[in-house]
Amino acid sequence: MAETRNSEALLVATRLDKVYGDGEASTHALRGVSLSLREGEFAAIVGQSGSGKSTLLNMIGLLDTPSDGSIVYQGRDVADLDKGGRAKLRNGLIGFVFQSHYLLPEFSVLENVEMPGLIDGTVPRPELRSRAEETLALLGIEGLGPKNANQLSGGQKQRVAIARALMNRPALLLADEPTGNLDTVNTNLVYDLFRQLNVRLGTAFLIVTHDRTIAERTDRILELTDGELVQDIRTSAVTGER
Amino acid sequence: MKNLLPLRIAWRFLASSPAQSGLIVAGIAVGIATQIFVGSIIISLQDNLLNNTIGSAAHITIKAIKESDSVRYTPEMRKLVTSDPRIKPGTVVPVRAISVLYSNGSDSSSLGIFGANLKELDGIYKLTKNTVAGRASIAPGEIMLGTDFAQKFGISAGDTISLKFSNNQAGAFKVSGIFDLGTAQFNLRNAFVTPDVPQNVMGWGGDEYSSVQMQLKQPSDSARMAQQWSQQLPGVSILEWQGQNKNLLAGLVSQSVSSYMIQAFVLVAIALGIASTLAIAAVQKTRQIGILKAMGLADGPAGQVFLWQAAILGAAGSACGVLTSFGLLALFTLSPTPFTISMQPGFVAISALIGIIVALLSSIIPTRRTSRLDPIEVIQNG
Numbered sequence: 001m002a003e004t005r006n007s008e009a010l011l012v013a014t015r016l017d018k019v020y021g022d023g024e025a026s027t028h029a030l031r032g033v034s035l036s037l038r039e040g041e042f043a044a045i046v047g048q049s050g051s052g053k054s055t056l057l058n059m060i061g062l063l064d065t066p067s068d069g070s071i072v073y074q075g076r077d078v079a080d081l082d083k084g085g086r087a088k089l090r091n092g093l094i095g096f097v098f099q100s101h102y103l104l105p106e107f108s109v110l111e112n113v114e115m116p117g118l119i120d121g122t123v124p125r126p127e128l129r130s131r132a133e134e135t136l137a138l139l140g141i142e143g144l145g146p147k148n149a150n151q152l153s154g155g156q157k158q159r160v161a162i163a164r165a166l167m168n169r170p171a172l173l174l175a176d177e178p179t180g181n182l183d184t185v186n187t188n189l190v191y192d193l194f195r196q197l198n199v200r201l202g203t204a205f206l207i208v209t210h211d212r213t214i215a216e217r218t219d220r221i222l223e224l225t226d227g228e229l230v231q232d233i234r235t236s237a238v239t240g241e242r
Numbered sequence: 243m244k245n246l247l248p249l250r251i252a253w254r255f256l257a258s259s260p261a262q263s264g265l266i267v268a269g270i271a272v273g274i275a276t277q278i279f280v281g282s283i284i285i286s287l288q289d290n291l292l293n294n295t296i297g298s299a300a301h302i303t304i305k306a307i308k309e310s311d312s313v314r315y316t317p318e319m320r321k322l323v324t325s326d327p328r329i330k331p332g333t334v335v336p337v338r339a340i341s342v343l344y345s346n347g348s349d350s351s352s353l354g355i356f357g358a359n360l361k362e363l364d365g366i367y368k369l370t371k372n373t374v375a376g377r378a379s380i381a382p383g384e385i386m387l388g389t390d391f392a393q394k395f396g397i398s399a400g401d402t403i404s405l406k407f408s409n410n411q412a413g414a415f416k417v418s419g420i421f422d423l424g425t426a427q428f429n430l431r432n433a434f435v436t437p438d439v440p441q442n443v444m445g446w447g448g449d450e451y452s453s454v455q456m457q458l459k460q461p462s463d464s465a466r467m468a469q470q471w472s473q474q475l476p477g478v479s480i481l482e483w484q485g486q487n488k489n490l491l492a493g494l495v496s497q498s499v500s501s502y503m504i505q506a507f508v509l510v511a512i513a514l515g516i517a518s519t520l521a522i523a524a525v526q527k528t529r530q531i532g533i534l535k536a537m538g539l540a541d542g543p544a545g546q547v548f549l550w551q552a553a554i555l556g557a558a559g560s561a562c563g564v565l566t567s568f569g570l571l572a573l574f575t576l577s578p579t580p581f582t583i584s585m586q587p588g589f590v591a592i593s594a595l596i597g598i599i600v601a602l603l604s605s606i607i608p609t610r611r612t613s614r615l616d617p618i619e620v621i622q623n624g
Contacts, residue, residue, distance in 0.1 A: 063618045084540045091538020102533045106254040119538050
């Protein structure tokens with residue numbers, strides 16, 4: 001087992017509010033949500049459809065900005081960052097896996113996986129290639145490198161998307177319904193994979209799901225109802241599986 | 243490597259839609275080919291027209307203010323004229339001209355004869371090159387006639403003709419050669435003899451001439467030079483070709499304006515074509531750009547993707563357009579044309595560059611749109 005990251009606070013979100021629209025037509029998507037996440041934590045956000053799960057995840061992923069509240073990554077308040085700074089932080093610190101794989105059809109699997117490294121631009125190309133191949137191997141899909149994303153099955157596409165999210169070895173991987181388009185077998189495979197990667201790389205995981213049984217396989221469940229965080233519990237998985 | 247990522251993405255986007263990319267390259271190519279083809283024909287036509295009009299004529303003529311007086315070609319005037327860097331070397335010709343009467347018994351005609359050395363005359367009139375019969379020679383007792391005059395009176399090289407001067411004296415001259423300067427009026431009305439013939443008739447001194455003629459490296463400088471010299475050479479009249487050919491110039495300017503209009507509309511059509519295609523491409527690739535931005539691609543490099551696409555399309559389209567224009571002009575020259583069409587490398591290069599610049603300008607809207615795209619729009623819309 002690889003060395004896991006330390007348990008210091010990776011993320012501290014404080015009293016996050018998100019309001020869409022103005023006046024009477026406004027919708028309160030998040031209401032004062034506060035949470036913190038340690039390095040290497042393995043957590044899930046659950047809730048009904050429309051409860052604000054994805055909104056919270058997008059905000060933590062710096063894809064969206066809160067109407068109020070603060071997000072602090074490794075001691076740095078992201079409100080102090082401009083768009084470029086937020087993009088850089090997304091590229092280096094955060095990996096995304098969405099329900100739809102969002103692979104780039106114009107590029108091969110290997111190039112898709114390399115892309116976050118190419119965007120970063122600081123790692124020499126040969127090293128990038130070797131890291132991409134290593135990441136594909138980590139996910140057990142090393143043979144898919146030269147293929148085009150369109151030639152893959154749903155499960156394979158999602159694995160490639162996970163490999164891409166891990167390319168820059170982020171401290172946090174955010175997954176929004178990552179198995180929503182997969183069958184039960186592939187769903188289980190993906191969650192097993194998440195757990196293995198969490199243990200092996202020490203990457204923190206925050207997974208949005210509406211499926212409580214899947215959430216129970218994580219170490220911590222954050223439950224949202226109507227934009228409010230109503231529950232934050234440690235599951236048996238903490239002691240049972242790890 | 244980081245800076246080349248937008249180029250790489252741009253190339254992949256273009257390669258993923260070969261039909262769309264091919265069509266837009268073809269559109270630019272047709273536009274640039276039209277631009278070069280039309281432009282080259284107009285430029286060649288104008289050059290040909292100008293060359294016919296002033297290629298074998300004086301661009302600037304210094305004369306006495308009173309028509310019948312002589313102008314003194316003083317050392318000061320010679321220094322001023324020959325030291326001006328705008329003068330085409332070897333084309334300053336002091337000329338003595340008089341009017342004579344030719345008669346063959348049944349028919350007669352007045353003839354303006356220029357007296358000057360053949361070598362000097364060659365500088366402007368290119369007599370040696372334009373001799374179509376006999377030989378180019380102006381020795382004492384010899385005369386060179388224009389082809390239209392010779393035809394009108396049935397004169398051939400080697401014949402001897404008699405001319406009557408204004409002082410009622412007459413002289414016999416052997417026709418050494420017949421020239422064709424490309425202008426029927428000149429060929430019909432003028433002839434060349436040694437400088438002493440008009441000098442003796444007019445009784446002029448060694449530095450007295452009817453006019454001092456010259457050509458310029460850039461004929462378009464004539465008006466400005468004439469104005470400058472008018473102040474430096476008081477007591478003489480300075481004539482320049484533009485002032486004497488205003489109708490021709492007006493025609494050339496009108497032709498240029500219509501040519502520019504055609505070229506401008508072609509460029510506008512190219513710009514609209516590229517802009518609309520790139521705008522569609524930007525919409526088609528919104529999802530990909532959003533994903534790339536979600537992965538951390540900054541606004542600047544994201545916008546550059548479509549700038550690079552425009553640059554690639556512009557460069558490829560311009561290159562194909564240049565090649566197509568070569569083909570079109572080659573085809574055009576297969577049929578007999580009254581003038582020679584030549585492609586000026588500078589004009590071709592500028593046309594190709596304009597193609598690329600127009601393509602780049604056409605990418606402003608998609609570039610800005612892409613640059614401003616918020617990744618959450620793509621992520622939220624699935």
